[in-house]
Amino acid sequence: MQLERGTASTQVAAEKGTGKRSAQRTRQRVLDVSLALFNELGAPNVTTNHIADAAEISPGNLYYHYRHKEDIVMALYERYEAAVGDIVGGASGGAVDDLWLVIHLTFEVVDDFRFIHRDLSDLCTAYPALRVRFQRGLESGIERMSGYCRGLARAGEIEASPEEAHALAVNVSLVTTYWLNLQALRHASLAAMGRAGDDALSEGVFQVLSLITPYLRGERQEEFRRVARRYLPN
Amino acid sequence: MQLERGTASTQVAAEKGTGKRSAQRTRQRVLDVSLALFNELGAPNVTTNHIADAAEISPGNLYYHYRHKEDIVMALYERYEAAVGDIVGGASGGAVDDLWLVIHLTFEVVDDFRFIHRDLSDLCTAYPALRVRFQRGLESGIERMSGYCRGLARAGEIEASPEEAHALAVNVSLVTTYWLNLQALRHASLAAMGRAGDDALSEGVFQVLSLITPYLRGERQEEFRRVARRYLPN
DNA sequence: GTCTATAAATGGATAGAC
DNA sequence: GTCTATCCATTTATAGAC
Numbered sequence: 092m093q094l095e096r097g098t099a100s101t102q103v104a105a106e107k108g109t110g111k112r113s114a115q116r117t118r119q120r121v122l123d124v125s126l127a128l129f130n131e132l133g134a135p136n137v138t139t140n141h142i143a144d145a146a147e148i149s150p151g152n153l154y155y156h157y158r159h160k161e162d163i164v165m166a167l168y169e170r171y172e173a174a175v176g177d178i179v180g181g182a183s184g185g186a187v188d189d190l191w192l193v194i195h196l197t198f199e200v201v202d203d204f205r206f207i208h209r210d211l212s213d214l215c216t217a218y219p220a221l222r223v224r225f226q227r228g229l230e231s232g233i234e235r236m237s238g239y240c241r242g243l244a245r246a247g248e249i250e251a252s253p254e255e256a257h258a259l260a261v262n263v264s265l266v267t268t269y270w271l272n273l274q275a276l277r278h279a280s281l282a283a284m285g286r287a288g289d290d291a292l293s294e295g296v297f298q299v300l301s302l303i304t305p306y307l308r309g310e311r312q313e314e315f316r317r318v319a320r321r322y323l324p325n
Numbered sequence: 326m327q328l329e330r331g332t333a334s335t336q337v338a339a340e341k342g343t344g345k346r347s348a349q350r351t352r353q354r355v356l357d358v359s360l361a362l363f364n365e366l367g368a369p370n371v372t373t374n375h376i377a378d379a380a381e382i383s384p385g386n387l388y389y390h391y392r393h394k395e396d397i398v399m400a401l402y403e404r405y406e407a408a409v410g411d412i413v414g415g416a417s418g419g420a421v422d423d424l425w426l427v428i429h430l431t432f433e434v435v436d437d438f439r440f441i442h443r444d445l446s447d448l449c450t451a452y453p454a455l456r457v458r459f460q461r462g463l464e465s466g467i468e469r470m471s472g473y474c475r476g477l478a479r480a481g482e483i484e485a486s487p488e489e490a491h492a493l494a495v496n497v498s499l500v501t502t503y504w505l506n507l508q509a510l511r512h513a514s515l516a517a518m519g520r521a522g523d524d525a526l527s528e529g530v531f532q533v534l535s536l537i538t539p540y541l542r543g544e545r546q547e548e549f550r551r552v553a554r555r556y557l558p559n
Numbered sequence: 560g561t562c563t564a565t566a567a568a569t570g571g572a573t574a575g576a577c
Numbered sequence: 578g579t580c581t582a583t584c585c586a587t588t589t590a591t592a593g594a595c
Contacts, residue, residue, distance in 0.1 A: 110577095111578045133447055135369060138570055152579045154572060212443045213367055215510060226511060251539070254557060258535040262500060265532075269503045276449060277460060298499075301492040305485070305539035323488060344595095345560045372588055386561045388590060 118156050121146045122170070125163050129206035131285065134164060135213060161218045168221060171204040172228060179235065191300060191318050194267070198295045201271055202287050208272050229264065236260035249306040262302055270295040290324055297322035352390050355380045356404070359397050363440035365519065368398060368448060395452045402455060405438040406462060413469065425534060425552050428501070432529045435505055436521050442506050463498065470494035483540035496536050504529040524558055531556035 124145040128137045139160055143153040157163050178196045182189065201208065215222035237260035243249045244256045251259065274291040275284045300319040307315055358379040362371045373394055377387040391397050412430045416423065435442065449456035471494035477483045478490045485493065508525040509518045534553040541549055 109578090110580095114578075117578080133450060135447055136450070139572080140570075148578090149580050150571090151573080151575095151581070155578065158572085160571070209446045210444065212506060212510060213369055213447065215513075216367060216370070222510070222513070229511065255535055255538070258532055262496070262532055262536060265503060265507055266496060266499060268507065269499060272446060273499055273502065276446060276456070277463065279449075279456070298492055298496060301489055302496060302536070304489070343560090344562095348560075351560080373590080374588075382560090383562050384589090385563075385591080385593095389560065392590085394589075 114156065117146075117148065117152075121148075121153065121156055121163065122166055126167055126170075126204070126206070129164075129167070130204075133209050134206050135210055161220070164214065164218060165220060165224075167204065168207060168224060171200065171207060172224070174200045174203070175228070175232075190303075191296065191322075194299050195292075195296050197267060198271065198292050201267065202292060205271055205275070205287070208268055209275075229268075233260055233264050236263050243306075248308070248311055249303075250308060251306050255306075259302060259306065263299055266295070266299050266302065270298055293322045294324060348390065351380075351382065351386075355382075355387065355390060355397065356400055360401055360404075360438070360440070363398075363401070364438070367443050368440050369444055395454070398448065398452060399454060399458075401438065402441060402458060405434065405441060406458070408434045408437070409462070409466075424537075425530065425556075428533050429526075429530050431501055432505065432526050435501065436526060439505055439509070439521070442502055443509075463502075467494055467498050470497050477540075482542070482545055483537075484542060485540050489540075493536060493540065497533055500529070500533050500536065504532055527556045528558060 121142065125137070125142050128141060128145055139153055140150050142163070143150045146153065157166075175197065178193060178200065182193050207214070211225070215225060237257045240249070240251070240256035240260045241253055244251045244253070249256070271287050271291060274287060274294070278291070297319055300315060300322065304312060304315045304319060355376065359371070359376050362375060362379055373387055374384050376397070377384045380387065391400075409431065412427060412434065416427050441448070445459070449459060471491045474483070474485070474490040474494045475487055478485045478487070483490070505521050505525060508521060508528070512525070531553055534549060534556065538546060538549045538553060
């Protein structure tokens with residue numbers, strides 16, 4: 092992550108007239124336009140020619156940088172994983188107070204890479220490598236959330252058996268994973284679906300919070316309800 | 326629905342030697358094998374030739390019966406809708422007691438037609454007619470569940486604001502829609518995914534019940550917990 | 560109603576020149 | 578690094594004989 096010799100501007104200058112650009116830059120641009128196209132049309136509906144066009148390079152050149160469409164998808168998935176990792180890594184080890192913030196940030200990342208969940212099953216059968224990575228990430232996410240919930244239960248913050256705490260964690264993961272997807276389906280105009288509106292995102296946070304709220308007790312519950320209310324559409 | 330002149334056996338007899346079969350029977354068989362293939366491989370990965378092969382007819386003949394692949398998908402979706410309608414229609418208007426049964430039966434239908442939710446987004450963009458039908462069904466499902474939950478709230482059975490009751494209903498719909506899908510993703514071997522095991526189905530019921538349980542109070546909650554426990558894997 | 564043969568279009572991927 | 582041209586496989590759908 093500490094590559095990038097020379098500033099972008101000096102690179103551009105050095106590339107002038109040669110007709111060549113740094114491989115790094117081209118690869119980055121391919122990923123950027125691919126992400127945009129995948130999100131807009133769904134990965135299965137974006138062809139390699141389509142990507143090459145948008146990146147303003149030839150199909151042949153595209154395959155010089157990425158031998159298979161799968162390679163592009165995997166590279167983007169790694170970006171997604173890294174972004175998610177930044178969030179949980181930055182979370183201050185388990186305070187209830189900023190749980191809502193973690194949820195919110197997570198939804199933003201899920202939105203940025205919404206193509207992943209849009210055709211998740213199909214992508215995972217087409218690209219087995221993606222399946223194993225996704226499985227790993229999902230399980231570890233569930234496990235982390237489950238541990239967090241069971242911790243709350245032990246601390247007496249929520250009233251739930253270990254099984255219920257785990258079920259709660261799984262439901263949180265499920266809603267986080269599919270909420271924006273379902274919301275896009277519900278409110279999609281006939282036009283291609285662009286980025287989810289702030290509404291859809293806020294509603295998602297509300298949905299997740301409303302999974303947790305009823306388990307809380309007394310004071311804590313009120314606190315949560317106040318936060319949740321901020322995420323209501325009205 | 327009251328067609329079917331003559332029994333199946335007399336039809337078969339009448340068809341002998343002519344090389345022709347009743348259009349009804351052929352169409353049914355096409356739908357049956359399509360459903361099986363879609364569920365096994367995912368609709369996008371099943372070609373019309375594939376279907377023709379499995380139905381033991383020629384590609385040309387397939388297109389005599391169904392002009393487009395979309396027609397097959399839509400016919401199957403109508404089957405699905407009808408099956409769901411049977412469940413909610415048969416439910417004895419709102420007793421809490423057999424809510425778990427409705428959930429269980431719903432999961433079975435969702436499982437029978439799991440190809441629908443597997444590639445939902447992609448199918449809906451490919452077939453706009455499907456999108457509108459699905460949207461309608463989803464919204465009416467949410468609305469019914471929401472009304473049910475708000476009713477429980479009014480009756481004092483659960484402690485939830487109207488907004489929370491609605492959020493609960495949405496989460497119930499979401500989990501019901503995507504649970505088996507996610508579960509197939511989690512536990513899929515490299516082999517094609519067959520019907521969900523009884524485990525996955527029971528766990529799904531448990532997940533949905535655990536959405537509702539924490540909202541209940543005292544006696545009712547205990548009752549629900551007892552039912553839910555029956556759905557635990559162990 | 561059913562078949563064979565094939566059209567028409569698309570998509571992933573490669574070869575070889577510059 | 579980049580391009581043009583093209584191969585090869587696949588897929589939907591049709592034409593026309595039986």
